[in-house]
Amino acid sequence: MKFTYSVKVRKDGIARVARDMVPKEKFLEHMFGRREIVKRSMSTPCWEWTGCRNKRGYGTVMFQGKVWRTSRLAWFLAKGHHPGNMEVCHQCDNPPCFNPEHLFLGTHSDNMENAASKSRLVSHKGEDHGCAKLTEIDVKEIRRLYVPRTNSRHVLAKRFNVSHNTIWMIANKRMWRHVD
16 A cells, blocks of 8 residues: 655654555555455355454454454445444354445344344353263263252262262253253
C-alpha cells in the first residue's frame, strides 16, 4: 500500500514529516486489487480472506495503524460507521468471509443464539469430554450401587477412581444428567 507523506512546519520553524492516513477508497482498491488475498468463487457468494488469519480463522488486516478483523473493517467501510461494542456476525457461518451482505450487527447473546440455532456450538458431554474418567456404563453402575447415608460413596469413589463428591453428584443427577 502506498502512503502519502507531507511536511508540516511547526510554529517554532521545525519541519516534521508525517505519514497521512489512507483514504477509504485507496484501502478498498488495495484490498480488491490484490487477487492473492481475496478468493471469490462462483459456487459461493462469500468473499474469503486468504491473507493473514487468526487462530479461529477470521481474517486480520492492518488499517490506519490498528489490526482489524476483516469482517469488522468491511462493515465499517461499507456502512460508514464503526460497529462499536456490537459484534459483527456472519450469516454465512464462514469466518474468513468479509462480504458486507453476509454480515449483521448483534450482541454477543444474539451471536450465540444464532450459532446455537444452526447447531454450531459443540457441547462435549460425557465420554466425549476430553477430561472424562467415566463411561456411561460406569455412571449407570454408580447409580445402581449408590445407597444414600452410608459409606458407599467413599467405596465407589475408590472403585471408580473419582472423588466421593463426584459420586454424590452423579447419583443425584447433578453430573451426567443426560444418562438415565
